[in-house]
Amino acid sequence: MHPVLTLVIQRLALGLLLLLAASVLIFVGTEILPGDVAQAVLGQGATEQALANMRAQMGLDQPAYIRYFQWLAGAIQGDFGVALSNRQDIASSISRRLGNTLFLASVAAAISVPLAIFLGLLAVRYRDRWPDKLISGITLTSISLPEFLLGYIMMYIFAVQLGWFPSVSNINAGMSFGQKLNAVALPALVLTLVVLAHMMRMTRAAILNVMQSAYIETAELKGLRRLTIIARHAMPNSIAPIVNVVMINLAYLVVGVVVIEVVFVYPGMGQYLVDHVSKRDVPVVQACGLIFASVYIGLNLVADIVSILSNPRLRHPK
């Protein structure tokens, strides 16, 4: 078998194993939380009788390992059961929320990834001169501000004062693509500002790293333009670390934007997860945890495979 194929299959197998381990952790983690679903659902209004009724009805009286395997078997078939708190089907609620989250993440990624890489190249081209310093200064400032504050600032300027975009980014099935883009404009902008610096700095550092190599000198001696050298000769050799950072940020855009969702009232996965955590709605928390773990593991897998494939020594073995 081709060694690259073996490596890729190994990575995939490792990813699956990791996912299984994550599922155990998620299950154990939700088990050791204080209090239980019945208490959380009934809240201050809980009486002993109502608590006992609810526990029996939810099957909370069964041992934990039995519930784990039942849950895993269901999850593999795409059946996460029903939410304990409002009896809605988890898979269908999640698919809508996940769709929204992916939509926002894609819009933010479509803006931020090309922009970050372009700015990174530009920063290398004008290294230590004013464009480099300006780019680093702005992106580092925006990453240093808490994201909710950035959100409020954008909201104040673009929604309350200028009225260009809505402050409430509610999207629903009845909206056209253009309307949806308009609705998510502000959160996408804030997310772009949040993830830009990390990717831009990594691109800059990775490329600078190879700029010292002998073949760059050769290219310079051939008389190529500086930006061409960076884009055609330096960039392909520093793709692995850049892809890694891009993937980490994409994963963040999918699983880590709960604050932005709350500020802009965006119906994504984050808010959905937080609501169910506070209600101890274990099946939903587990389903969300599993999906988030898959996203992380999946994206990192892609990063690994891209690094393997971008390495000519692995692609063309002797």
Next chain:
Amino acid sequence: MNDEFRYLMARAARGKLDRRAFMGRAAALGVTGAMANTLLATAARAQGPQRGGHLVIGMQGGESTNSLDPALAASQVPFTYLRTTGDTLVNITPDGQIEPRLAEEISASDDARTWSLKIRSGVEFHNGQTLTAEDCAQTLRRHSDEESQSGALGIMRGLTDIRVDGDTLVLETETPNADLPYLLADYHLVIQPNGGFDDPAAGIFTGPYKWVEDEPGVRHVMEKFANHWDDSVGHFNSVEVLVINDATARNSALQSGQVQIINRVEPRVAGLLGRAPGVQIHSTAGRGHYVFIMHCNTAPFDNNDLRMALKYAIDREDMLDKILRGYGSLGNDMPVNEAYPLFDETIPQRSFDPDRARHHYERSGHDGPIILRTSEVAFPGAVDAAQLFQESAAQAGIPIEIVREPGDGYWSEVWNAQPFSASYWGGRPVQDQMYSTAYLSTADWNDTRFFNDHFDSLLLEARGELDLDRRKAIYSEMGMMVRDEGGLICPMFNDFIDAHNAQVDGWEGNPNGEMMNGFAAVHMWSTA
């Protein structure tokens, strides 16, 4: 006021002239902005409700775990959508009277134990079914079933028999209960076909709006139900409740006109928000109160001198000023205030008195720090309030040690479990219900562990007493007992603070609940 101005005002009230243009012309005629605003509001109200328009309400208090099953409702968004799409047998008016709704006539036997409610005819459910007395009976049965998870279970316990006699619903109570109609106005008790036994979360009710779309924790869309029995309510074509749990996001949404009404304006920004163009802040004195509760049966709080020491050691004025920014009223260590019917206003107000506190503290013989548990979820500002309490108590030589508990699990591990903690109460429509819920010896939520036989017998006596003067006297005596012997430290009653912009009108505050007791969408109308 000249004719030209009167003409402009009428046009503006009918929506033929927009607000900005009206204000501009008013200024040209020499009428000040504030004056013109007030006059316009009056004119619009005099004009009466207008039909049509789409109302968007931005609210805190909605989760993706919410259900359309009225039994499971607990937070503000379900409260509001049940009020908007459902009808209860009766409502409570802002001045505390019973307003017949699905029950058109209510009568009691002389001993106040048998109640007859004649059910309105010609009422239609959203699925086209006609309302019967049996539907009402089944609804009450579902909520009073011990097996049910209903939030109204506690108030339904006193019912011993629910039966139907033709078009009349007959209710029997265990002990005489002169306040029964008030209990039936509870928002959980919206009437469902066959009581909701078939499908509790179907969202089929009899209210002025019917369900279009339900996305828990995100948005809830309702439209006018054409066949609703009461033409005087439900003026909008459609109503949308957007869940906006973030306070700043709610304010921005109101200011940018994306929503017309918001709830839970934070006291510290209410003044600022009120200055935004077109925004009106409504502060409604209610019955909700913030409390510090001591278990009367647990050392060291089993000593009344220590309890009195702590009651004198809290600076209520300061707390009202700093925690609620004045949007509230002083508490008097009783769970009731003048917003309740039959409240005795002559009971003296307790105030901060370090000398008396010191005197009681020394008499109690207690030594060492007193542990007070608090959390951000206990009530807004509970951690700060505990610190203010600690400071004022220190002036009387009483050492309070604050333990900050995590919000997660606070209601199961701390409240009603630990001997001294911060908490809140939402208030109840009548005194009897408030005392029965939390101060009767046998109450589930007797969170001050107040066991007093004389108090219990007074409560039962008042409940069956149809002579109002006598009843008021009993309630006064009970209030004094809780105030001077109980484990409740009540520094303040909080107001509901809501806001709306100029696109809607018809606001009327109701002490029973925020957002006009949940009826904002039912009674207000569009001015656009």
